[in-house]
Amino acid sequence: xxxxxxxxxxxxxxxxxxxxxxxxxxxxxxxxxxxxxxxxxxxxxxxxxxxxxxxxxxxxxxxxxxxxxxxxxxxxxxxxxxxxxxxxxxxxxxxxxxxxxxxxxxxxxxxxxxxxxxxxxxxxxxxxxxxxxxxxxxxxxxxxxxxxxxxxxxxxxxxxxxxxxxxxxxxxxxxxxxxxxxxxxxxxxxxxxxxxxxxxxxxxxxxxxxxxxxxxxxxxxxxxxxxxxxxxxxxxxxxxxxxxxxxxxxxxxxxxxxxxxxxxxxxxxxxxxxxxxxxxxxxxxxxxxxxxxxxxxxxxxxxxxxxxxxxxxxxxxxxxxxxxxxxxxxxxxxxxxxxxxxxxxxxxxxxxxxxxxxxxxxxxxxxxxxxxxxxxxxxxxxxxxxxxxxxxxxxxxxxxxxxxxxxxxxxxxxxxxxxxxxxxxxxx
Ligand SMILES: *Cc1c(COP(=O)(O)O)cnc(C)c1O
Numbered sequence: 001x002x003x004x005x006x007x008x009x010x011x012x013x014x015x016x017x018x019x020x021x022x023x024x025x026x027x028x029x030x031x032x033x034x035x036x037x038x039x040x041x042x043x044x045x046x047x048x049x050x051x052x053x054x055x056x057x058x059x060x061x062x063x064x065x066x067x068x069x070x071x072x073x074x075x076x077x078x079x080x081x082x083x084x085x086x087x088x089x090x091x092x093x094x095x096x097x098x099x100x101x102x103x104x105x106x107x108x109x110x111x112x113x114x115x116x117x118x119x120x121x122x123x124x125x126x127x128x129x130x131x132x133x134x135x136x137x138x139x140x141x142x143x144x145x146x147x148x149x150x151x152x153x154x155x156x157x158x159x160x161x162x163x164x165x166x167x168x169x170x171x172x173x174x175x176x177x178x179x180x181x182x183x184x185x186x187x188x189x190x191x192x193x194x195x196x197x198x199x200x201x202x203x204x205x206x207x208x209x210x211x212x213x214x215x216x217x218x219x220x221x222x223x224x225x226x227x228x229x230x231x232x233x234x235x236x237x238x239x240x241x242x243x244x245x246x247x248x249x250x251x252x253x254x255x256x257x258x259x260x261x262x263x264x265x266x267x268x269x270x271x272x273x274x275x276x277x278x279x280x281x282x283x284x285x286x287x288x289x290x291x292x293x294x295x296x297x298x299x300x301x302x303x304x305x306x307x308x309x310x311x312x313x314x315x316x317x318x319x320x321x322x323x324x325x326x327x328x329x330x331x332x333x334x335x336x337x338x339x340x341x342x343x344x345x346x347x348x349x350x351x352x353x354x355x356x357x358x359x360x361x362x363x364x365x366x367x368x369x370x371x372x373x374x375x376x377x378x379x380x381x382x383x384x385x386x387x388x389x390x391x392x393x394x395x396x397x398x399x400x401x402x403x404x405x406x407x408x409x410x411x412x413x414x415x416x417x418x419x420x421x422x423x424x425x426x427x428x
């Protein structure tokens with residue numbers, strides 16, 4: 001692999017952008033070395049500034065579920081751009097994507113579009129607090145809900161990679177309203193309810209955690225949270241920014257058959273453009289301005305280019321009845337392949353997977369929460385990451401990330417990947 005041009009571009013970027021990047025995990029701090037600068041991408045592949053071709057297992061951290069530069073999405077954006085790129089006025093397009101999303105996702109009557117997953121989660125808890133007239137929320141260690149203040153408390157992912165579970169700049173006043181529980185630990189949540197009677201507005205959770213690697217909910221865990229929320233008049237917020245339109249048409253709610261009160265979206269819903277959304281039944285959504293008292297707004301919210309991309313993406317996912325099954329099968333094939341080669345080479349590992357979310361952990365014990373996720377062998381992960389990069393395979397540059405499988409990957413791509421992992425695992 002050649003890195004000269006990426007190195008040069010990174011050095012230039014560092015002079016004018018903090019750390020050379022606009023989002024920390026891109027900087028390779030968790031694995032060392034120089035970030036790869038992308039020139040273009042198509043289908044399952046990235047093409048970088050040095051002329052390398054990489055098989056991509058990040059896919060913009062999830063959105064490109066049908067592969068890069070997917071034709072119907074690109075076409076929708078291009079055609080829409082000719083009509084003007086932003087008005088700050090309503091368009092029919094917004095109703096079209098809202099209708100489609102509401103038809104695909106269970107338990108929601110209305111949806112509001114914002115510009116990122118961060119905004120979606122931030123607005124969702126404000127809405128939950130306004131609706132319940134309570135201040136506190138419960139979040140789980142290692143779950144990431146964007147970088148708004150209330151959530152930067154053991155936030156997994158980027159925040160974990162850098163060992164900054166609590167960011168400076170978040171006030172004590174804000175932090176005290178975020179109660180922390182262990183993922184997959186129902187007893188923990190029950191205690192928080194007992195000690196904070198009638199004070200908890202909402203539980204926010206990634207129904208399948210994806211920001212400490214992929215961690216599935218234990219059987220009964222989500223059901224237990226649902227019951228506790230009913231008992232305590234607390235809202236259950238599913239942060240489906242990662243799982244939404246990925247694990248099923250209706251996301252984790254559909255997959256596990258659990259009703260959330262508010263659902264947050266991002267990533268896939270924008271088809272690769274900056275989109276987030278939050279949704280709920282009318283009773284809750286009608287609390288939002290201009291109907292209700294909870295304020296929330298956005299100059300570029302519902303932007304026509306973003307809505308066109310999102311609509312094209314959701315339409316494809318809605319009409320292709322085999323898509324989620326196909327993604328699951330491809331990812332299962334990859335999982336089995338990786339298991340075999342790691343076993344052959346006597347590497348200690350755990351693989352977690354739900355549908356097209358998968359992560360490999362160099363742990364001796366099962367990875368079920370943030371504590372166990374942190375127990376992985378990071379040095380081994382670094383070798384694994386750089387070894388794969390040399391073989392033209394691009395996985396996330398952090399041990400705390402899920403791999404995102406795209407439908408553009410062929411079985412040949414998967415075989416090449418398994419072969420590369422075989423080779424790399426001989427020297428782990
Ligand atoms: C990515 C992510 C977010 C934040 O979304 P941004 O668009 O990066 O602001 C929130 N929640 C989850 C579960 C995510 O994976």
